[in-house]
Amino acid sequence: MKREKSIRPKANFSGQFIPAEDTEAIIAEKLSKKAAKRARRQKKKQDDRLNNLPEQEWREISLSNPPPVPAQEKGDFSVVVPSISKKRKRKNAVQEDNFIKNDGYVELNSLEWSEVNYPDSIFMGDDLGGFLCLEEIDDIDVEYDDNKDTQGKTIKFKKVKSSNRLSNAKSDSPCAKPEEPLPEEESSKYYDLDTFDESILIRNKNIREYKQSEENVGSQDDNFDNNIDQYKDDDENDEDEIDNDSKMEESVSTNINSIQDEKGTDQNAMEGIDLSAWNQFNLSPIIMNELKSLGFNKPTPIQAKTLHFSLSGRDVIGAAETGSGKTLAFGIPILEYIFKKVKDSNQLVGLILTPTRELAMQIRDHLQHISKNSLIKIITIVGGMSTQKQQRLLSKHPNIIVATPGRLWELFSENDAYLSNLRRIKFLVLDEADRMLEIGHFEELNHILTVLSRTRNNTNEWAENDIKEKECTYELTPRQTFVYSATLNNKLKEDLKRKKYKSKKINKESTGTMTELMHRLEFNDSNPIFLDITPEDAVAETLQESKIDCLTKEKDIYTYYFITRYPGRTLIFVNSIDCIRRLIPVIKLLNIDVFGLHAQMQQRQRLKNLDRFKQNPKAVMIASDVAARGLDIPLVEHVIHYQLPRSSDIYVHRSGRTARSRKEGVSLMLCSPEELSLYQKLCLKLNKVDGLADFPVDRGILNSMKQRINLARQIDQDEHKMQKMNHDNDWLKKTAQEFEIDLDDEEIVNDSNRGNQKQIKEKIRSMKLELKSLLSQPLIPRGVSTKYLTSGIVRDLADRLLDESSHNSAILGVKNTKATDDLRSKKKTIPL
Numbered sequence: 001m002k003r004e005k006s007i008r009p010k011a012n013f014s015g016q017f018i019p020a021e022d023t024e025a026i027i028a029e030k031l032s033k034k035a036a037k038r039a040r041r042q043k044k045k046q047d048d049r050l051n052n053l054p055e056q057e058w059r060e061i062s063l064s065n066p067p068p069v070p071a072q073e074k075g076d077f078s079v080v081v082p083s084i085s086k087k088r089k090r091k092n093a094v095q096e097d098n099f100i101k102n103d104g105y106v107e108l109n110s111l112e113w114s115e116v117n118y119p120d121s122i123f124m125g126d127d128l129g130g131f132l133c134l135e136e137i138d139d140i141d142v143e144y145d146d147n148k149d150t151q152g153k154t155i156k157f158k159k160v161k162s163s164n165r166l167s168n169a170k171s172d173s174p175c176a177k178p179e180e181p182l183p184e185e186e187s188s189k190y191y192d193l194d195t196f197d198e199s200i201l202i203r204n205k206n207i208r209e210y211k212q213s214e215e216n217v218g219s220q221d222d223n224f225d226n227n228i229d230q231y232k233d234d235d236e237n238d239e240d241e242i243d244n245d246s247k248m249e250e251s252v253s254t255n256i257n258s259i260q261d262e263k264g265t266d267q268n269a270m271e272g273i274d275l276s277a278w279n280q281f282n283l284s285p286i287i288m289n290e291l292k293s294l295g296f297n298k299p300t301p302i303q304a305k306t307l308h309f310s311l312s313g314r315d316v317i318g319a320a321e322t323g324s325g326k327t328l329a330f331g332i333p334i335l336e337y338i339f340k341k342v343k344d345s346n347q348l349v350g351l352i353l354t355p356t357r358e359l360a361m362q363i364r365d366h367l368q369h370i371s372k373n374s375l376i377k378i379i380t381i382v383g384g385m386s387t388q389k390q391q392r393l394l395s396k397h398p399n400i401i402v403a404t405p406g407r408l409w410e411l412f413s414e415n416d417a418y419l420s421n422l423r424r425i426k427f428l429v430l431d432e433a434d435r436m437l438e439i440g441h442f443e444e445l446n447h448i449l450t451v452l453s454r455t456r457n458n459t460n461e462w463a464e465n466d467i468k469e470k471e472c473t474y475e476l477t478p479r480q481t482f483v484y485s486a487t488l489n490n491k492l493k494e495d496l497k498r499k500k501y502k503s504k505k506i507n508k509e510s511t512g513t514m515t516e517l518m519h520r521l522e523f524n525d526s527n528p529i530f531l532d533i534t535p536e537d538a539v540a541e542t543l544q545e546s547k548i549d550c551l552t553k554e555k556d557i558y559t560y561y562f563i564t565r566y567p568g569r570t571l572i573f574v575n576s577i578d579c580i581r582r583l584i585p586v587i588k589l590l591n592i593d594v595f596g597l598h599a600q601m602q603q604r605q606r607l608k609n610l611d612r613f614k615q616n617p618k619a620v621m622i623a624s625d626v627a628a629r630g631l632d633i634p635l636v637e638h639v640i641h642y643q644l645p646r647s648s649d650i651y652v653h654r655s656g657r658t659a660r661s662r663k664e665g666v667s668l669m670l671c672s673p674e675e676l677s678l679y680q681k682l683c684l685k686l687n688k689v690d691g692l693a694d695f696p697v698d699r700g701i702l703n704s705m706k707q708r709i710n711l712a713r714q715i716d717q718d719e720h721k722m723q724k725m726n727h728d729n730d731w732l733k734k735t736a737q738e739f740e741i742d743l744d745d746e747e748i749v750n751d752s753n754r755g756n757q758k759q760i761k762e763k764i765r766s767m768k769l770e771l772k773s774l775l776s777q778p779l780i781p782r783g784v785s786t787k788y789l790t791s792g793i794v795r796d797l798a799d800r801l802l803d804e805s806s807h808n809s810a811i812l813g814v815k816n817t818k819a820t821d822d823l824r825s826k827k828k829t830i831p832l
C-alpha cells in the first residue's frame, strides 16, 4: 500500500500539543523558514568558497613535461588544482596528511571522482582517452590549450565558478575510485592528449618527405588514376588532389608496413590469408592490411554486392540479415574517400546516424579498427555522456561523426560553425534506418535532415519553427547517402522499386514513414541502388529458432533450466524494465553472472555491463530492446525471448544478436498461452508456416530446479519487504529531523514492526542458507541414481560422470551438449 507522506499530529513540538488541523500550517511555516535559512547558509558558503579561490584561477600542467612528482608517488600522476574546500578537508581530517602533498598539489586519487570506469574495449579509444577522467572531477573544468608553441600539449584546470554548476554538483554522488593508475606504457597512450596532433605532424612530414623523393610518383599515380574515376563529380582540382592524396596514402602505408614488420610473428600468421577476393575493389593498403589482420578473407554478400556501387559514388539502400557486415559496407567507402580524396585533415566528411548509443560506439570502434594505422578521426556524439567532452572532441575537427540524433542536434543546433560543416559532409549514413522513425529519434532526425537539405522547398515543408531560415545556406554539395537495415518493410521495398518516394507528398503532420524518409534524404543519385538480400524469413541462415510453451509463472524455471543446461553467453530480452529489475536479483541469487541493460540505466553503467558481458563467456544479460539492434557482441550463443517481441522486426533484430558472421546460434521463445495469438501473428509475418520448433527440455531436471527458483524468489520478495520497511523508517526519521521533532528509535520503529523485521531477517537468513546448500549440490534429474559401481568393468564411471570437461557441472550425469546440436537432433515442428 502506498504510504501517505504526512506528519502525525501526536508529535511533540517542545512539549506543546498541536491540534491536528493546525499542524499542516505550522509545518508549512516551519518548512519555509527552514528552507530560507538553509538557502541563506548555502549561499554564504558558496560565496565564501568562490571568494577564496586562488588568485590565479587557472593552473597549468604541461603534459610533455609533467611536474616533478615526489618519489613515493611514482606511477601516479599529480595535477595542480585549486585547494579543496574546508568542509571536505574537515571530512577527510584523518587522511589530510596524505591528501594534499604540498601547497596546491593534490593527488589525483584523493579527488572527488565520479565513476569513469569505462570498459577499455568500448571506450578508451584515442578520442575519448586523454583527460577524460579529469573532466569527471566535480567542480573542475578542463580547458585545452591550442597554443601553437605547446602544440596542444598543455591543459588547464579551473574551479568552476558558475553557481549553476556548484548547485548542480552531485553532493551525494559516490566518491568513486578513479581509474587505477595506468602502467607506464599505457599512460603515455591515455594521458597524451595530443597523440593525434602529433600524428598529423608525422603525416605532414611524411608528405613533405614524399614530395622530395620523386621516383615513386609515377607508379602511384597510375594506380590511383584507376580509382579516382569513382569520384568524378567532385571538386575542380582533382588532379592535384590525386597527386597529394596518393602520396599521402603511400607515406602512411610505408609507416604501417614498418609497424607490421615489428609485429613479426603476427605478420607471419597473417601471411596465409588470401585477400584476392577484395582486389576487385582496389582498396587502400591500410584497409587491406586490417582486413588481413582481422582474417576477413572475403567480403560478405552485402559488402560484395554494394561496394562496387558505393565506391563509385552511388547512393545505396541496403537490406541484409543481421550480423552480415553492413557496417563495413557503408564504412569502407567513407574511409576510402578520406584516404584518396581528402586533403584537409580537419574536414568533416561523414555523418553516421544510429538509433542507439551503444551501436554508435560500436560502429566507431569498428571503423577505427579497420583504419587503425591511419590518421582518420572518428568520434561519437551520443546522449548520456559528458557534453563538455563531446564539445572538445568536436573542436578537434573529426572526419567522421557517429551519432545518435538527439545529442547531435543538441550540440549542433546552437553552433553555426558546426551546422555549416554539417552541410558540407560528403556521406550521410542512416544505420538501422527504420528504427530512426520511431518516437524519440524522429523529431531530431527531422531537424538534422532539414539542415542537410539542399532544396529550399523540401526544407520549408519540413522545417520546424525553431530552425532559423537565415542559417541555412542551401549549398548544393554532392553527397552520397547510404541507408541500411536488416528490416526494411515490404511497403518501402515496393515504393522503392516503383520509385514512389520521389514524388512523395510530404505531410507536415506526419510522424514519418520510410518512404517519406527516403524522399527527405534527397539522394544525389537519380536512381539509388536498392539491394535487398534478406532471406525470406529475415533471420540469419545459421540461426536455429525454437520455442517452449509454458505458463507465465513457469518462465523463470525454463530460463534457469536453459542457462544451467547450456552455459554460454546468453542474452535474454524482456519487454519491460520492471521485469529486468525483478529477474536480475533472482538469477543472481542462483549464482549466475547476470547483468542488466535498459534505457533507464546510467550510460556508464550500461557500458560497464555490456563490457562485463563481453568479457565473460558464461554470462547472462537481461536487456530491453535497447540492446536489440546492431550490437555485435562476440559469441553470443543464445538469445531468449522471455517475453514475446511486439513486432516481427524486433524479433529479427533480437534474434540477430546471435548467429552473427556465419556462426551458429539459438533463439528461444518462451511462449505463454496469453501470447499465443501474438506468436501466430509473428509466424505469419515471418513466413514460418510450420511455426517454430519445440525446444527439447529434459523435464526430469525441472522439478529440482523449481525448489531453487521458488527459494530465490521468496528471498528476493522478503528482501524487498525489508528494504521498504527500512525506507519508511528512514523517511520518518528524516521528516522528524526536518521538523526538529525528537523521535527516538523506539517511536520510529514500533514493536510490531520491529518484531516483523526481525522475523523477516531471520527468515531471509535461513532461506539463504538453504539455497546455498542446494546450490552447492549438483541437480539430480529424476531417474538418475547417485550410486554407481566403483569396481568391475566400468570402474571409472563415477569419475566420468563427474568429469566437468564432458559433463555439466551443475546437473549430475548430464553430458555437455550444445543447444544448437540438441535442437537440430530433436527438431519437431508443430503446425499452427
Ligand SMILES: Nc1ncnc2c1ncn2[C@@H]1O[C@H](COP(=O)(O)OP(=O)(O)OP(=O)(O)O)[C@@H](O)[C@H]1O
Pocket (backbone or CB within 6 Å): 295, 296, 297, 298, 299, 300, 303, 320, 321, 322, 323, 324, 325, 326, 327, 328, 485, 486, 629, 630, 631, 632, 656, 660, 661
Ligand atoms: N568480410 C567479413 N568477413 C568476416 N567477418 C566480417 C566481415 N565484415 C564484417 N565482419 C564481422 O561480422 C560481424 C557483424 O558485422 P556488423 O556488425 O557490421 O553486422 P550488421 O549487418 O551491421 O548486423 P546488424 O544488422 O545486427 O547491425 C562483425 O563482428 C564484423 O567484424
